[in-house]
Amino acid sequence: MKKLFGVLLSVVMMVGCVGCGTGSGASDVPDEITIGFAGTLSGENALVGEYQKNAIKVVENELAANDGCIEIMGKKVKVNIALEDTEAKPDICANVYRKFVDEYKAVAIVGPNESSCALAAGPIAQEAEVPNVTIFATNDEVTKVGDYVFRACYLDPFQGKVAATFAYDDLEAKTAAVLFSNADAYSKYLKDAFVEGFEARGGEVVAIEEYAGADVKDFNAQLVNISTKDPEVLFLPNQVGELPLQIKQARGMGIESTLLGGDSWDLTTLVDVAGKDMVEGACYVAPFSSSDTSEAARAWVKAYHEIAGENPGSHATLAYEALHIVLGALESLETYDGSSLKDAIYATNMDLPSGNVTMDEQGNPKKNAVILKYKDGIGEYVATVEAE
Numbered sequence: 001m002k003k004l005f006g007v008l009l010s011v012v013m014m015v016g017c018v019g020c021g022t023g024s025g026a027s028d029v030p031d032e033i034t035i036g037f038a039g040t041l042s043g044e045n046a047l048v049g050e051y052q053k054n055a056i057k058v059v060e061n062e063l064a065a066n067d068g069c070i071e072i073m074g075k076k077v078k079v080n081i082a083l084e085d086t087e088a089k090p091d092i093c094a095n096v097y098r099k100f101v102d103e104y105k106a107v108a109i110v111g112p113n114e115s116s117c118a119l120a121a122g123p124i125a126q127e128a129e130v131p132n133v134t135i136f137a138t139n140d141e142v143t144k145v146g147d148y149v150f151r152a153c154y155l156d157p158f159q160g161k162v163a164a165t166f167a168y169d170d171l172e173a174k175t176a177a178v179l180f181s182n183a184d185a186y187s188k189y190l191k192d193a194f195v196e197g198f199e200a201r202g203g204e205v206v207a208i209e210e211y212a213g214a215d216v217k218d219f220n221a222q223l224v225n226i227s228t229k230d231p232e233v234l235f236l237p238n239q240v241g242e243l244p245l246q247i248k249q250a251r252g253m254g255i256e257s258t259l260l261g262g263d264s265w266d267l268t269t270l271v272d273v274a275g276k277d278m279v280e281g282a283c284y285v286a287p288f289s290s291s292d293t294s295e296a297a298r299a300w301v302k303a304y305h306e307i308a309g310e311n312p313g314s315h316a317t318l319a320y321e322a323l324h325i326v327l328g329a330l331e332s333l334e335t336y337d338g339s340s341l342k343d344a345i346y347a348t349n350m351d352l353p354s355g356n357v358t359m360d361e362q363g364n365p366k367k368n369a370v371i372l373k374y375k376d377g378i379g380e381y382v383a384t385v386e387a388e
Contacts, residue, residue, distance in 0.1 A: 020069040020078035029336045032078040035326055036100030037319075038093060038111030038121070041085035044214065044241030047269045048113055049085070051316035052135075054308045056081055059323050061303070070331050079327070086112050090120035097124040097132075106130060107330070108341060110322045113315070115139030115156075115185045122149045129338040131329075131345055133322045136263070136315060139185045143363040148342050150363035152322035154387070156186065159262055159285045160193020162369045162385045163235065166283065168201035170371075170383070171258055173232035175206050179222055179246060181238055183213030190237035190262050206231050214242055219249050227255050235260045240267045244274035251278055263287060266314045266372065266379060276377040288317040288354045289370045289381040300353040312353075313379075321352045 020031060037056060041049035060081065063069065069076040082104050086093035093112050100106040101124065109125055109132045112118055118137035125132035126146035134142055134151045138159065143149050167173045176198050181187040195205050206229040209222035223246075226234065234257040236246055247259065258281065265284035290301050290311035300320065304312040312320075329344035348359045357365045366387045372379035 020067060020076045029072050029075045029077060032080060033072075033107045033330070034080045034082050034104045035323070036097075036104055036106035036109040036111075037081050037083045037323075038086050038096050038100075038109060038113075038117070039083050040088045040113045041083075043088045045088045045113070045239065047240075047267055048088075048315050051308075051313065052111075052113075052319045053083070054304060055312070055316045055319035055323070056083060057307050058300075058303045058320060059327075061307075070327055072330055072333055073336060077330075081323070082106065086114075086117050086121075088112075088114050088117065090117050093117035093121040094124060097121040101125070101128040101130055107338070108133070108326045110319070110326060111135050112137065115142055115189075118142045118149075118151075119145070119185065122146070125149060129342075131326070131338065131342045133325050133345065135318045135322050138263070139189050141185075147363065148338075150325070150345055150359065150365075152318045152325060152357075152365060153263075153287055154367045154369060155364060156189040156262075157193045158388060159369055160190050160237075161197040162285050162371070163190075163260055163262065164194045164197030164201060164203070165385075166285075166371050166383070167233045167235070167258075167260055168198060168203045171233060171260075171283070173203065173258065175204050175229070175231045176233040176235055176260075177207040177209070177226040177229055177231035177257070178205065178235045178237070179209045179211070179219065179226065180236075181213055181216075181242065182210040184239060186239070186262075186264070187237050191235070194235050194237065214239065216242075217245060219246050220253070223250050223253055223255065226250075227253055231257050233258050233260050237262045238264065240264050240270050243270055244278075247274045247278050247282075258283065260284065263314055268313070271374070271377045276374075279374045279377070281374065283371060283373045283382065284379070285369050286314045286372050286379070287367060287369060288312075288314045289372060289379075291381045292353065294351075294353075294355070296351050297353040317353050321354060321357065324350065324352060325357070 084096045113136045115137040118134045122145035138156045180191040261284040266286045369385045371382040
């Protein structure tokens with residue numbers, strides 16, 4: 001476990017650092033560094049930004065226990081986390097990355113949350129040779145941008161397969177239907193992975209219906225077609241801003257299929273807008289459950305709850321873990337430059353709230369998934385699926 005994460009576990013450990021910028025470290029290590037954080041602070045997914053701000057606050061509290069410093073090559077260095085809003089829009093996200101590179105001179109970038117934003121902004125980090133750890137960008141193509149782009153989450157092919165296997169094996173469904181957005185990379189690739197996985201298990205996908213992005217508000221035509229097929233499972237791999245209407249309209253026309261989703265379902269705003277009754281019994285894939293009993297998970301849940309007054313979900317947890325992946329790599333440096341930091345991120349081996357995390361040669365972490373099921377508006381733990 002990396003040095004800074006140990007601060008969380010001991011909660012009040014106040015050690016070592018008298019002041020930042022001190023120590024016998026190499027002269028090329030600066031007194032202060034900035035990590036850029038590309039957050040989702042406004043727009044339909046603005047609640048994600050609240051979770052991210054809470055995660056940042058936990059990390060800042062950990063840093064405060066060491067006077068805001070980490071140790072890099074024997075030198076105490078002050079860490080600043082610069083939070084900027086991507087609005088969950090690819091063009092805005094690209095501008096934020098340019099700001100991090102040109103104005104903040106960031107040593108690394110954490111974020112964004114969305115695959116479409118990561119695909120638009122990743123090339124900027126790659127060209128500048130600034131390591132980038134994306135948060136919830138599950139699309140398979142994200143880290144193929146280059147060797148400076150990483151992620152803190154699992155990939156869509158994995159979570160799609162997990163959802164398909166759960167539908168066939170645990171829900172014992174033999175038929176399924178899908179409603180997805182053809183304007184969203186996350187939705188399209190998750191749909192593909194689910195369909196492939198479900199059919200590979202022996203299931204039949206009886207209907208695949210699509211719509212053209214977040215501006216669509218009427219799904220009745222697609223849902224009528226799905227209703228006529230009477231699937232046992234309806235898979236909705238869509239963004240949280242779109243899901244409540246889809247759920248309400250599906251239930252409103254009498255579709256009784258078990259609802260199944262990806263990790264975009266792991267937001268309280270879904271329950272708030274759709275209603276507890278509408279989501280009751282729905283299942284979804286997520287990277288983290290606050291009922292995890294590991295030492296790292298319990299410490300994280302406690303620290304987050306003290307700040308937010310609630311337990312953390314997957315969005316907060318992955319934001320926290322992405323920051324720790326960067327901080328842990330910085331603490332392990334033997335040479336201070338972007339290439340060495342990139343290599344240190346590839347060498348990640350950390351016990352984090354969601355489990356032990358290592359990186360493969362593509363910059364993707366080996367991570368487990370959990371299945372959660374809504375009961376009285378709360379996603380309750382059902383099962384853990386081990387990373388492949």
